[in-house]
Each structure stands twice: as C-alpha cells, then as structure tokens.
Amino acid sequence: xxxxxxxxxxxxxxxxxxxxxxxxxxxxxxxxxxxxxxxxxxxxxxxxxxxxxxxxxxxxxxxxxxxxxxxxxxxxxxxxxxxxxxxxxxxxxxxxxxxxxxxxxxxxxxxxxxxxxxxxxxxxxxxxxxxxxxxxxxxxxxxxxxxxxxxxxxxxxxxxxxxxxxxxxxxxxxxxxxxxxxxxxxxxxxxxxxxxxxxxxxxxxxxxxxxxxxxxxxxxxxxxxxxxxxxxxxxxxxxxxxxxxxxxxxxxxxxxxxxxxxxxxxxxxxxxxxxxxxxxxxxxxxxxxxxxxxxxxxxxxxxxxxxxxxxxxxxxxxxxxxxxxxxxxxxxxxx
Numbered sequence: 111x112x113x114x115x116x117x118x119x120x121x122x123x124x125x126x127x128x129x130x131x132x133x134x135x136x137x138x139x140x141x142x143x144x145x146x147x148x149x150x151x152x153x154x155x156x157x158x159x160x161x162x163x164x165x166x167x168x169x170x171x172x173x174x175x176x177x178x179x180x181x182x183x184x185x186x187x188x189x190x191x192x193x194x195x196x197x198x199x200x201x202x203x204x205x206x207x208x209x210x211x212x213x214x215x216x217x218x219x220x221x222x223x224x225x226x227x228x229x230x231x232x233x234x235x236x237x238x239x240x241x242x243x244x245x246x247x248x249x250x251x252x253x254x255x256x257x258x259x260x261x262x263x264x265x266x267x268x269x270x271x272x273x274x275x276x277x278x279x280x281x282x283x284x285x286x287x288x289x290x291x292x293x294x295x296x297x298x299x300x301x302x303x304x305x306x307x308x309x310x311x312x313x314x315x316x317x318x319x320x321x322x323x324x325x326x327x328x329x330x331x332x333x334x335x336x337x338x339x340x341x342x343x344x345x346x347x348x349x350x351x352x353x354x355x356x357x358x359x360x361x362x363x364x365x366x367x368x369x370x371x372x373x374x375x376x377x378x379x380x381x382x383x384x385x386x387x388x389x390x391x392x393x394x395x396x397x398x399x400x401x402x403x404x405x406x407x408x409x410x411x412x413x414x415x416x417x418x419x420x421x422x423x424x425x426x427x428x429x430x431x432x433x434x435x436x437x438x439x440x441x442x443x444x445x
Contacts, residue, residue: 113389114420117170124166125185128158133196140198155196159189175418242283242355244269249370249412250358263416274342274350274365288352288435291394291428294364295351300344307337339365352435354442359403361425363393367413369425371405378404379439381432391420394428401432403439 132155140152167185171177193201248262273279293299311334318326343365351362359376361369384399386392391411392399404424411420429435 114175117174118418121166121170125163128155128163129188129192129196131155132159132192136196136198138198152197156193159193160186163189176421177418243350243360243368244273245368245412246355246358246360246370249368253410260416263412267415271338271342271365274346275338277345280345280350283350284353284355286350286353287438289430290347290351290361290363291396291430292347292351292364293395294343295347297344300340303340303343304337307333307340352429354439359439359442361393361427363411363413366415367411369409369411369422371403371409373439373443375406375409376403376439376443377406378402379436379443380404381436384426386426390426391422392426392428396428399426399428401429401435402426 131151135151136155137148137151140149164182164185168182172179172181244266245263248266249259252259252262289295311330314333315326315330318329346362347364351364353360354373357372357374358370359373361371363369380402381400382402384402386397386399402424403426405422408421408423411422411425413420
C-alpha cells in the first residue's frame with residue numbers, strides 16, 4: 111500500500127475516533143467554573159475538533175496527496191457541525207450559525223453543481239452511442255476542466271459499474287492487450303466479497319427491522335447494491351485491465367482507478383525487472399514489477415471515483431506477459 115493511501119486511512123481512523131470521543135465523553139450540562147478534571151473531556155475535544163484534526167488533514171490529505179487547499183474548509187465545517195451537536199447547549203448555540211449558513215451556501219453550491227451537471231450530462235449524452243467505458247468518455251471530454259471532470263467522473267462511475275458487470279453491455283469493448291496481476295481477477299476473491307456483501311445486507315436488515323422496516327430496506331438495499339461494483343471490479347480486472355481505445359492507452363487498476371494516456375505522450379516502454387517502491391504509484395501484485403511506461407508530460411491517475419487525482423510521470427506494473435505488452439504498445443505508438 112502506497113504512503114499516500116496509508117495516510118488517508120490513518121486520518122480517517124483518527125478523525126472518526128476523536129469525533130466519537132467528543133460525542134461520548136462531553137457531558138450535556140457542564141459548569142465552566144468546575145474543576146479542570148471534570149472539564150478535561152470538553153477541552154480535549156475543542157483542541158481535537160479545531161486544531162488537531164484540521165492540522166492532521168492539512169498534512170495527511172492536502173500536502174501528502176497534493177490536493178487543493180480549499181478542501182480544509184470541508185473538515186472545519188465537519189468539526190463545527192460536530193461541535194453543534196456534541197457540545198453543551200449554552201456553548202453549542204454559538205455554532206448555530208453553521209446551521210443557518212448552510213442554506214445560502216447550499217443554494218450557491220446547488221446552482222454551481224446544477225450547471226456542472228447540465229454540462230456533464232450534455233457531454234455524456236453526446237457520448238451515449240460511443241463504445242467503451244463511460245468513465246473514459248467523461249475523462250477525455252472534460253480532462254482540461256478539473257471541476258467538470260470531478261462531477262463527470264462521479265456521475266459516470268455508476269453506469270460504468272453496470273457496463274462492466276453485465277457481459278452483454280460490454281461485448282463490444284475493445285480487446286485487452288495485456289493483463290495486470292491483480293487479486294481482484296480471481297473468481298474466489300469475487301465470491302468472498304459477494305458473500306460478505308450479501309451477509310452484511312441480510313444482517314443489517316435483521317438488526318434494523320424491529321426499529322424501522324423502511325430504514326432496514328433502504329440500508330440493506332444500499333449494501334446489496336455494491337454487488338454491481340464488486341462484479342464490475344472482477345470483470346474489469348479479469349478481462350479489461352489494459353487496452354487501447356482510439357488514441358488512448360487505458361490501464362485499469364481494478365474498477366477503482368485508471369490511467370488514460372495518449373499514445374503520442376508515451377516516451378518509453380520498457381520490459382524488465384523493477385523494484386517496487388511503496389511511495390510510487392504502481393499496478394499489480396508482487397515485490398517486483400516487470401514493465402515501465404514513461405510519459406512525455408504529467409498524466410493523471412484517477413482514483414476514488416475521481417476524488418483523489420494524482421499526477422504521475424511514469425508508471426510501473428506487474429503484467430502477465432511484459433514483452434508482448436511492450437511490443438503491442440510500441441507498434442501502436444509507431445502507427
């Protein structure tokens with residue numbers, strides 16, 4: 111697992127733990143003149159909400175992942191909202207502005223998002239008759255506009271799941287020119303994930319049913335819905351991990367991330383033995399990698415449904431037949 115991914119997981123775990131600590135330990139009624147010991151959980155949570163967690167987000171998410179600085183406002187808003195519902199009443203009232211400000215902010219964001227969605231759907235509608243992955247069409251259509259690209263990828267990931275999970279939908283998909291060595295390409299991996307998904311869906315329904323039948327149906331359905339993504343993850347890893355579509359070389363790191371690079375922007379394809387560096391983006395299982403692609407300019411690795419794009423100058427992979435893949439890419443580059 112790469113360092114940047116580890117840092118995201120570490121931040122998520124710490125943030126959830128500290129927010130939960132605040133909700134569980136801060137008493138609803140406190141007196142600021144009380145002893146320091148009785149007020150300690152409150153002071154710790156104030157420190158955690160508005161200093162420790164935002165600073166952690168800055169270093170582990172924004173700096174480490176090279177994300178936009180404005181995203182710090184997201185975590186500060188979450189902290190303010192948690193303070194509104196976990197702090198004692200006479201203090202929580204000062205965070206009431208969060209509840210009132212959200213309406214004009216939501217209205218502004220909604221207008222912007224509706225405009226972006228209209229633009230995105232227009233682009234996707236134009237591409238409805240094109241063959242291939244809807245995500246790739248979204249990427250090639252909006253790759254020069256970050257905001258539109260994020261919205262387009264988020265929208266296109268769902269139809270892409272159906273496209274790959276149902277064989278008849280992807281029967282005209284471009285043929286693979288190579289296969290990454292991925293655990294998700296194993297049918298037993300798919301069976302294990304599908305079994306867990308069905309079990310969780312059933313368990314959630316049984317646990318929530320007595321409280322609310324409607325909520326139980328909604329929650330269990332949402333969990334069961336992930337079978338589409340699990341199946342798409344298996345089929346794309348098994349059959350379509352590396353292929354060429356029009357002028358692009360597409361590399362799918364399972365269903366959750368991909369690289370789409372113009373063939374003219376590939377400077378070098380090299381088969382050999384390369385040591386895996388955990389701090390560098392690489393595809394495929396194993397301690398060693400057997401093929402390297404270098405690019406003339408920076409390319410984008412699209413991961414997390416487009417939420418965490420990363421710029422790369424080269425990529426190393428572990429594939430089934432590196433020499434054959436290198437030959438096919440070189441032949442296409444010449445053409």
